[in-house]
């Protein structure tokens with residue numbers, strides 16, 4: 286997958302707080318922020334469970350790999366004091382700006398970087414960090430990204446077909462919908478959306494774009510609705526939900542970034558360090574579950590192989606046997622938390638050979 290890291294070691298690095306000068310506001314003058322002044326609103330999910338299981342302690346180093354508006358970080362960072370430090374990453378400039386404002390009172394204890402988390406093994410050593418005691422991923426999109434009509438993530442608002450988390454990136458939803466082949470469209474809608482009507486939707490998209498380019502979310506929603514038979518449309522979710530999820534995953538390389546990062550946990554986590562991942566759909570959860578299993582020493586080779594080829598190593602012990610789901614009260618207060626699932630594991634203090 287292409288390296289979509291933006292700005293590490295460049296002007297997009299933001300460091301709220303510079304020590305002697307006291308808490309400083311990050312400079313955002315050269316960031317490609319969205320034009321609107323929409324407030325960054327996002328409710329952190331499973332916050333109590335994250336704090337309990339990741340257990341941040343004074344003096345520790347934590348990475349919030351998806352800092353968003355800083356909701357989880359604002360609760361974690363004070364627990365690292367005195368002496369600890371939190372590094373927050375997000376590939377979205379608007380999130381870095383919002384987190385910078387929210388976390389500014391924590392000064393030099395917090396550093397924010399606009400980057401893709403798959404680059405952590407390169408980003409951390411540049412900051413003198415060999416390994417971290419805590420690592421949190423809260424995957425997917427924030428409420429701000431979903432609700433900001435300029436970003437084109439939502440099937441419920443009229444917007445240009447965009448869906449990029451990194452605004453500088455070239456590939457947009459409009460490019461995919463208007464230029465990718467019918468086969469490729471079918472494949473992503475099927476694989477990333479788990480949409481049974483993928484073939485019909487791709488075929489309807491191709492027919493529609495032969496008449497005129499598809500430029501807005503509502504145009505695409507209408508095409509999807511027309512492709513799904515009325516009987517099937519009546520049940521369950523919004524008919525465009527799965528196709529929009531598929532496009533978002535493809536545009537932002539979401540599953541590749543997650544897979545790559547889960548493969549690199551041995552380069553990021555310190556012995557005794559905890560890693561927590563909040564997922565929002567089964568494709569993400571499967572990647573985390575399998576990576577944790579492999580790192581906990583379970584052979585993940587397909588059954589019947591004469592020799593083990595997955596090279597499983599006992600790096601992690603699982604702190605959650607089953608994924609943790611939000612309590613009913615959290616779902617009632619924040620319906621978007623409904624599909625959140627948290628898995629947490631801890632790096633063993635010493636790896637034993639031959640397990």
Ligand SMILES: C[S@@+](CC[C@H](N)C(=O)[O-])C[C@H]1O[C@@H](n2cnc3c(N)ncnc32)[C@H](O)[C@@H]1O
Pocket residue numbers: 327328329330350351352353354355356357358374375376377380400401402403423424425426427428450539542543
């Ligand atoms: C659900 S939000 C996180 C919200 C945050 N925990 C909070 O409480 O405010 C997910 C964030 O992850 C970011 N993101 C998704 N994939 C990323 C990746 N591969 N690298 C960096 N950031 C990513 C998105 O831009 C978004 O801001």
